Amino acid sequence: xxxxxxxxxxxxxxGVGAYIGRARRTIVEAIDRKLAPLDISHAQWIVVMLLxxxxxxxxAELCKILIYDPGAMTRLLDxxxxxxxxxxxxxxxxxxxxxxxxxxxxxxxYPRIVExxxxxxxxxxxxxxxxxxxxxEDLLKRMVANA
Numbered sequence: 001x002x003x004x005x006x007x008x009x010x011x012x013x014x015g016v017g018a019y020i021g022r023a024r025r026t027i028v029e030a031i032d033r034k035l036a037p038l039d040i041s042h043a044q045w046i047v048v049m050l051l052x053x054x055x056x057x058x059x060a061e062l063c064k065i066l067i068y069d070p071g072a073m074t075r076l077l078d079x080x081x082x083x084x085x086x087x088x089x090x091x092x093x094x095x096x097x098x099x100x101x102x103x104x105x106x107x108x109x110y111p112r113i114v115e116x117x118x119x120x121x122x123x124x125x126x127x128x129x130x131x132x133x134x135x136x137e138d139l140l141k142r143m144v145a146n147a
Contacts, residue, residue: 034116052110
């Protein structure tokens with residue numbers, strides 16, 4: 001297979017990595033602006049989403065998914081617990097394992113975050129057809145699978 005880039009002509013600021021980085025920053029900033037009235041930070045809303053989606057249920061799983069330091073994750077979870085968004089629950093079979101659950105407040109917050117995400121992505125993808133948006137998703141999935 002022919003390489004996409006070559007050393008002589010590659011411009012990092014115009015490569016796929018730069019555009020993915022800029023797109024990520026644009027997405028995060030737009031979502032943060034949309035969620036500002038809810039008083040929830042970027043790191044906090046991502047944790048709520050992962051717990052609400054069932055993608056994680058422990059601090060260790062969150063750290064792995066988010067590439068987060070365990071100490072920083074503990075502080076983040078402390079803040080969310082203090083806000084009443086989540087609670088820690090010891091596993092019955094193994095007291096060393098602590099599961100994370102959204103509280104009623106967290107469950108109320110979750111759909112509002114989803115709504116903000118839908119609004120932001122629909123705005124950023126304006127002018128795309130559904131098939132082009134799915135194609136973009138598929139291309140990004142392939143890139144991740146190639147890692």
